[in-house]
Amino acid sequence: METVMVAWMFDSLLGLGLLWLAWQSLACSDLFKAIVLFIAFGLLMALAWVRLEAPDVALAEAAIGAGLTGALLMVALAQLQSIETNGDAAVATVKKGHCIRPLQWLLLIALSLMATGLGYVIISFPAHVPGLSTAVATHLEASGVSNPVTAVLLNFRGYDTLLELVVLLLALLGVWSLGGTVPQQTTTPAPLVLEALTRLLVPMLILTAAYLLWVGAHAPGGAFQAGSVLAAAGVLLLLIGRHPRAALMALPLRLILVLGPATFVAMAVVTMLIEGALLKFPPEHAGKLILLLETTAMLSIGATLAALFLGGRRHTDKEHS
Amino acid sequence: MTLIDYLTVVLLLAGAIFFFAGTVGLLRFPDVYTRLHALTKADNVGLGLMVVALAIQAESWAAVGKLLLIWLLVMLAGASVAHLVARGALRRGIRPWKQ
Structure with a gap:
């Protein structure tokens, strides 16, 4: 009690x-x-x-x-x-x-009504709905992983994750095509403490990302979490002024960015041809295929998020200066 | 409740006191430097006491290791970030508070 x-x-x-x-x-x-x-x-x-x-x-x-x-x-x-x-x-x-006042009141009323409606719907639900969890549990054996969340994200509803990867890529393309951002003017050296911290943290972040990716098969974790940890390492490196060389920014970066979505699409096409359904993995290979998908997705997610942080800056530097 | 449980409660309460003091300091101290001083106490000692309290309840040595790692990382990040905030404030010309 x-x-x-x-x-x-x-x-x-x-x-x-x-x-x-x-x-x-x-x-x-x-x-x-x-x-x-x-x-x-x-x-x-x-x-x-x-x-x-x-x-x-x-x-x-x-x-x-x-x-x-x-x-x-x-x-x-x-x-x-x-x-x-x-x-x-x-x-x-x-x-x-700032908006005009009446409009704000109208918005407030509309949103309150919607919130009340949503609250009512949630309260009117029965307390325990099994939903699809029983269906997931019965097929977990064939998914190749033992974490039901990973099984749903990478196997049962793999195309959702594929589309999420594409959304991330589109976001970066949007930022890149905006262009015209202000080139960074401060070239003061990074604080020593930040540099020391980064040196300590980056290897640890890479290790954590690998751990999260691996553990995702049977416990909470996975490509998105691991990818964002990798991106955090990238952000730290960018903060201390370790910008990647221009040669790396051109083709290699783009290859890493599309690696995840491309592997996913290739896998979708192959499974379509062999198994007859989009992203339907043969149970005996599912574990390995999911690990491959997650690894490439992690690399792409990490690179995309770090590139988003970098913004269009480097791009414009190259063209205007 | 065993002796270990009592010890855990004592350590948790001691940690909570540090967090409370840190929060009061953050809210009441006059400038950014003194506030940082208050905050790092909560981060380092308060969290340390809580980590020890949880570690003696842990079921495996792996869990103890993870808890200690969390504490070490928070201390590392906390101390570095406090330094960076103070450095940024100094560079912006914020004078340390004097009576």
């Missing part, structure tokens, strides 16, 4: 904290503060996923939602500020732009 009470109190605090952080992050006029609040929101969200017994999602939320998205927002803010100091009025108006 006591533990139920404590858990209930903890969950309520967590829920209220999430709502408050979300509100503060949106309502805050200082963009830097809003980003910090957003990162805190991501960390609490990861905790909420743990409470919902979804450690796979919690890992992904902490690594991508809080960590890498935070870094991306920070770098975007830095670029925004350097554009502003260069006297670009358009950005300033976007930042200060």
Whole structure:
């Protein structure tokens, strides 16, 4: 009884904290503060996923939602500020732009109605719905892995993951095609402490990524979590000014970026021809095939996220200077 | 409850006191440098006490190792980030607080 009470109190605090952080992050006029609040929101969200017994999602939320998205927002803010100091009025108006009041009220009412509807739907659900978990459990044997989440993501619903990889790639292409970003002007050497920290952390991050990838077969982990850890190593290296050489930025980077999606598509075509269905793996080889898919996906995800952090900067450096 | 359980409770409470003090310091201290000072105490000692509390409850040596690794990593990152924040503040010309 006591533990139920404590858990209930903890969950309520967590829920209220999430709502408050979300509100503060949106309502805050200082963009830097809003980003910090957003990162805190991501960390609490990861905790909420743990409470919902979804450690796979919690890992992904902490690594991508809080960590890498935070870094991306920070770098975007830095670029925004350097554009502003260069006297670009358009950005300033976007930042200060505010809606008309009646429209806000209309939005508030519409969103409240939607939230109430969604809340009602959730409450009206029976407490325990098996959903597809029994179907997954009965076929887990044939999936080649023993972690049901990995089985669903890479085997039963493999095309979802394929499309997710393509979405990531498209996001990077979008950033690249925007171009015109401000070249980085600060060439001051990175702080020694940051450099020492990076030297210590990067090998550890690579090891952690490999561990997450391997452990994904039977416990929480997998390509997305491992890829974002790799990307974190890339972000650290970029922060201390270890930019990859221009020769590496051209073809090799592009090859790594498409490696994951390309392997996935090739696998889809081959399984279509042999097994007669998209991404239907023969059970005796499924484990190895999934590991291959996850490894290539991890490399691509890591490279894509790190390249997103780098933004269009290097690209424009090369063409304009 | 065994002796180990009591020890865990004591260590957890001691850790919580450090976290509480760190939070109060973060909220009440006058400038960024003193706040960082308060914060690192919570990170290093508070988390250390909690890690020890959990480690003596752990079922395997592997779990103990993972807990210690987490503590070491948090100390490493915490100390480095505190230094970087303080360095950034100094470079921006924020003077340390004097009475």
